[in-house]
Structure formats: structure tokens, C-alpha cells
Amino acid sequence: MTQSKRETERKYEPPSGGVAGLPDLTGVGPVASVTAAGPEELDAVYHDTEDLRLAGSSATLRRRTGGPDAGWHLKLPLAGDTREEVWAPLSDEVPESLRELALSRTRGAELRPVVRIRSTRTVRRLRDAEGGVLAELSLDEVRADAAASGGGRAEWGELEVELAEGADAGLLDVVEKKLRKKGIVRADSPSKLARALRDTGAGAEPERCPEVVAGSPGAYVLAYVREQAGRLVSLDPAVRRDLPDAVHRMRVTCRRLRGCLRSYRSVLDRRVTDPVRAELRWLAGELGAARDQEVLGERIGAALADLPDELVLGPVAARLRLWEVSHGGEARSRTREALATPRYLRLLDALDALVRQPPLRAGAGRKPARTMARAVLDEYGRLAGRMELALAQPAGRSRETALHEARKAAKKFRYAAEVARPALGKPVTRLGERAKAVQLLLGEHQDAVVAQHTLRELAVAAHGAGESAFTWGLLHGLERAGAEARQRELTEVWRAASDPALRAPLEH
The missing domain is CATH 1.40.20.10 (CHAD domain)
Known part of the structure; x- marks a missing residue:
């Protein structure tokens, strides 16, 4: 059994003076009151591969006791300050469900303990006027030990601000502004694990990659x-x-x-x-x-x-x-x-x-202007050839097949343009946008073609079961009419995408 939730949080250096150094957040944004809880004793053993593949992809896997959510936690990065946490009950071994969710990162390598982190946590809950929890401020006294024999030990303090589920993410900015006024700044490490690996010496030396010339x-x-x-x-x-x-x-x-x-x-x-x-x-x-x-x-x-x-x-x-x-x-x-x-x-x-x-x-x-422009124009040439072939076909199955091939060529061109956009800028962006219009129209056409085949199968199955096939036939006719309409639109949309003026900046 697993459960998941999204957590949005920021970490800060602890205030001087500990809890007494925290600013009063009552009246900050929607915060109507602040209540105290704790302390809690948390004990977590983090697991990773020998070469720290989870940590290298900003994911963490831990077995934690203490606190209200004791169990196994797999944390996966999302956008910004947000991560997804997947929880599984306590057990001696890594739960198979979490091992499977981590597989794309571990790629089957053995998971083993890498560091143990114990925290004494004091909590302040920020509440709205109705008493609902908006966020939690957790002040942690952290002690970390490398799991390997002879590993190091580290201690530090940390302040964490975590939004409650459903709370407005803008609250983090409001709280941070108040913290900065008290001299409380962001932590220089994104997570407890990252700092523990660094400070205990349990982290692996980063692999050196060949240098590539910028630009x-x-x-x-x-x-x-x-x-x-x-x-x-x-x-x-x-x-x-x-x-x-x-x-x-x-x-x-x-x-x-x-x-x-x-x-x-x-x-x-x-x-x-x-x-x-x-x-x-x-x-x-x-x-x-x-x-x-x-x-x-x-x-x-x-x-x-x-x-x-x-x-x-x-x-x-x-x-x-x-x-x-x-x-x-x-x-x-x-x-x-x-x-x-x-x-x-x-x-x-x-x-x-x-x-x-x-x-x-x-x-x-x-020079990117030469190499990348050539790649983009080559893909455009293939798209133009596919379109010319498709538009020359008579109506029917051969044209449908040719239009599908043109759609795939449009996708390949757009992907080539995506790669080149940082180097070539607006000219390739404009050409890509015109090709996108072609691709979307061809996509609508292909979806209508595929739907017709499925609707016919449904009609046959309905007829065989003694049911009316009328509705399936009606839907089939609508899809056929839609496909024909897309074909009529295509000539004009392609004319706009094949304007030589769009390609000229890439050809010189």
C-alpha cells in the first residue's frame, strides 16, 4: 500500500537564538495565529545506490521513524519548490512498490543505506482565521552519520517552511520576506541529504564529463x-x-x-x-x-x-x-x-x-549558425517533399497514408527547430510555429481517419449482437466529413508554412 502527496517547502539557515529568534508571523498575509507543537524526535536512514543515482537526480528514499508519518518515503522532484512524496508503511526492507518507482533512476542497482539523519524538531503552525493550518515552520537540530564504516559525522541547524495541502503557494514568498527582515536566509543546500552527503564525506566525487565549448x-x-x-x-x-x-x-x-x-x-x-x-x-x-x-x-x-x-x-x-x-x-x-x-x-x-x-x-x-541551420533546413526539405507527394495523391487511402507520413515529417522538423531555437532565435521560431499549424491539422485528419476504422468495428459488433448500428454509422459519417474538411484546409495552411521568406534568414 502506498499513498502520495505533494509537498512545497523552502529551507533556511536557522535563526540565531533558535526558536526565540523566529519572527512573529501573526498577521503576515492570511496568517491569523501561530501555534506551537513538538518537540519531535525523527530518525531517518537514507538509501541509495553505491554511486548515488537517486541523489544525482534530486530524488531521495528514506526509512523514517518518529513523527506522524513514520514509514518509507520516496521523494521525487517536481517544478520549483515542490516535490511528490510517496509513502509506504514501515518494513525492514525497501518496499517493492517504491523500488519499482525508483527503477528508472537506479536502473536495477542495489539500494543500500548511505547516511543516517536524526533530527530534534520544534514546530510552529501558521493558521488562518478559521484555525486551519496554512503552513508549518520546523526548526531542526540535525545530526548526520555516514553509513559506511569510518564515515564522518556532521551537525547543523535548519529551518523549513512547508505549505499545507491546498494552501496558496504565494504564502511562501510572504513568509520569506518576513524572514529576510530578521536576517534569515535560504540554506545553501537543497535538502538534508545533500548536506549530509557533503559534510560527512559520504558523497561520491562527481564524474568529469568532456568539456564542450559553450555556444x-x-x-x-x-x-x-x-x-x-x-x-x-x-x-x-x-x-x-x-x-x-x-x-x-x-x-x-x-x-x-x-x-x-x-x-x-x-x-x-x-x-x-x-x-x-x-x-x-x-x-x-x-x-x-x-x-x-x-x-x-x-x-x-x-x-x-x-x-x-x-x-x-x-x-x-x-x-x-x-x-x-x-x-x-x-x-x-x-x-x-x-x-x-x-x-x-x-x-x-x-x-x-x-x-x-x-x-x-x-x-x-x-559555428551553430551553419551547422544547426543546415539540420533545420534539411528536415524542412523532407517535410516539403512529403507534402508535395501527399497533395498530388488522389483522394482515398493513398492520400491518407501520404498525409500521415507528412505529419511525421512535420514533427521531426519541429523537434529539430526546438533544438536550434536557443542558437538561431526568431527565424527558426517563426518557421516552427507555421510547421506546428500544419502538424496539428494533419493530426486532426489522422485522428479522424483512425476513428472511422474503430467506429466501423463498433458498428459491426453492435450489428452482430442484434443492436442498432445507426449511431455508429452517424459518427463514422461525421468523422469522414471532418477528415475531408481538414484536407481542404491543408493547402492554405501549407502555403503559409512554405513561404520562402520564412526560410531566407536561415539560408544565408
Whole structure:
């Protein structure tokens, strides 16, 4: 059994004088009163791999006793001051549920104790006019010991301000302003673990990566690959927990990485990157079944909800739910199975190695205006060729297939433009925006085409069960009309995207 919550907090150096040095926060923003609690004795043993892979990705795993939430805590970074904390009951070993959620970061390496942190905590609760808790100020006296024999010890004080669930994040800024007036400043370490590893000597020496010239194509491409690889790792726990939109975002991340490695072969050696691209394609395919089914179900459900009641004949909603349950379960199982394979972990290892030891080519050190503009224009040329071919096809299956290929080419162009945007600025941004309009229109067309096939299957199943197929046929006709309308719009949208004036700044 696990539970999760989001925590938003900031850490500060302790006030001189301890609790007596805290300012009175009554009347600060919505704070109507401040109440005291504690002290509490907290004892936490932090677990990580030998090379501290969790800490290196700003995640922590601890077994803590004492306090109201004793148990195992896996903390995963989110945006800004916020982290997600997944809790599991106390046990002697790392719970399998948390081990699985940490797998994209540990990649199967053994988890072991790395440091023990004990804290004596005094708490002040900030309350609103109704007595509800807005935030907690925790003043900790911390003692840390490295777990390895012969490890060091460290002691320090720390002030933590944590928002209550549902509280306005702006309260942190208001409280911080008051703290600064009393000379209380932010801590120089993002977490107790980070400081404990540093001060006890338990932290590993950071691995030295090859230096890349700032402002070079190599620097821009590696920054993009590093960002997307980190996003892939971070999305893994959300996909395993079947959180909304997680599969879609992970699949898009795979595509972005594949596109970058394909477009910038002049920067990174394809002998290394092509095998990685192939594995990213495999993973995106495994994720695609769940995502495609989810999108299709939402699309058909929304179209059905828009129909007048008199046009809904038979148990249409029940049949759609049956289709969603049967297909959705299979798709989710396929995704979970993929994330449980050694193949997936090898892919994560390969991405990590790619970032740490990039296979740079000569183009990595050239001027970005030349190397990156060339990559963007090459992808644009492929898109233009696909569009020309698609628009020349007669209406029917051949045109639908060609338009789908053009859509994929538009995505690849946009990803190449994303990588180059920091180097090339507004010209590539404008061209990317026009290509996005083409891609979105082609996406709507493809979704309508796929929906037609599924609606026909539903109609056949309904007819076979002795139900009316009228509503499914009606929805099929609406999707067909929508696809034809998108095709009529496409010529004008592509004309705007293919304006030579948009490409001129990149060609010179």
C-alpha cells in the first residue's frame, strides 16, 4: 500500500537564538495565529545506490521513524519548490512498490543505506482565521552519520517552511520576506541529504564529463538531449502509476530524443546514436498502444456526448465502455511489461552514457549558425517533399497514408527547430510555429481517419449482437466529413508554412 502527496517547502539557515529568534508571523498575509507543537524526535536512514543515482537526480528514499508519518518515503522532484512524496508503511526492507518507482533512476542497482539523519524538531503552525493550518515552520537540530564504516559525522541547524495541502503557494514568498527582515536566509543546500552527503564525506566525487565549448552546436544538442533524457526518467514513476497524460508525455519525449539524434548526425556520431534511436522507437511503440487507445476513446466519447438524445439508438454508451475497458487493459499491460524489461533499463543506461560521454563529431565545434541551420533546413526539405507527394495523391487511402507520413515529417522538423531555437532565435521560431499549424491539422485528419476504422468495428459488433448500428454509422459519417474538411484546409495552411521568406534568414 502506498499513498502520495505533494509537498512545497523552502529551507533556511536557522535563526540565531533558535526558536526565540523566529519572527512573529501573526498577521503576515492570511496568517491569523501561530501555534506551537513538538518537540519531535525523527530518525531517518537514507538509501541509495553505491554511486548515488537517486541523489544525482534530486530524488531521495528514506526509512523514517518518529513523527506522524513514520514509514518509507520516496521523494521525487517536481517544478520549483515542490516535490511528490510517496509513502509506504514501515518494513525492514525497501518496499517493492517504491523500488519499482525508483527503477528508472537506479536502473536495477542495489539500494543500500548511505547516511543516517536524526533530527530534534520544534514546530510552529501558521493558521488562518478559521484555525486551519496554512503552513508549518520546523526548526531542526540535525545530526548526520555516514553509513559506511569510518564515515564522518556532521551537525547543523535548519529551518523549513512547508505549505499545507491546498494552501496558496504565494504564502511562501510572504513568509520569506518576513524572514529576510530578521536576517534569515535560504540554506545553501537543497535538502538534508545533500548536506549530509557533503559534510560527512559520504558523497561520491562527481564524474568529469568532456568539456564542450559553450555556444557550440555540441553544447546546444547535448543540453537538449540531457533535458529530454532527464524528462524520460522523471516520467517513469507517473507512467507506472497510470497518472493522467503520463504515457503521452513519455511517448513525445521518446520522439523528441529520436528526432534530435536523427537531425544532428553532424554533431553526434550515428554509430553510437542510431542504436539508441532504434530502442527509443521500440519504447515509443510500446507506449503508443495505451496512448492511441486513450485518445481514441476520449474522441469517440466526446462526439457521442454531442449528439442529440434522439440520435443515440441502442446501448451505445455501454458498448463504448466495454471497448475502452477491454482495449485499455491490454494497452496498459503492454506498457507496464515494457517498463519491466531489461531492454528498457539498457536504453536508460545508453542515454546516460550518451550524455556523460557524448560521441562528438567535427560539427559539434563549428559555428551553430551553419551547422544547426543546415539540420533545420534539411528536415524542412523532407517535410516539403512529403507534402508535395501527399497533395498530388488522389483522394482515398493513398492520400491518407501520404498525409500521415507528412505529419511525421512535420514533427521531426519541429523537434529539430526546438533544438536550434536557443542558437538561431526568431527565424527558426517563426518557421516552427507555421510547421506546428500544419502538424496539428494533419493530426486532426489522422485522428479522424483512425476513428472511422474503430467506429466501423463498433458498428459491426453492435450489428452482430442484434443492436442498432445507426449511431455508429452517424459518427463514422461525421468523422469522414471532418477528415475531408481538414484536407481542404491543408493547402492554405501549407502555403503559409512554405513561404520562402520564412526560410531566407536561415539560408544565408
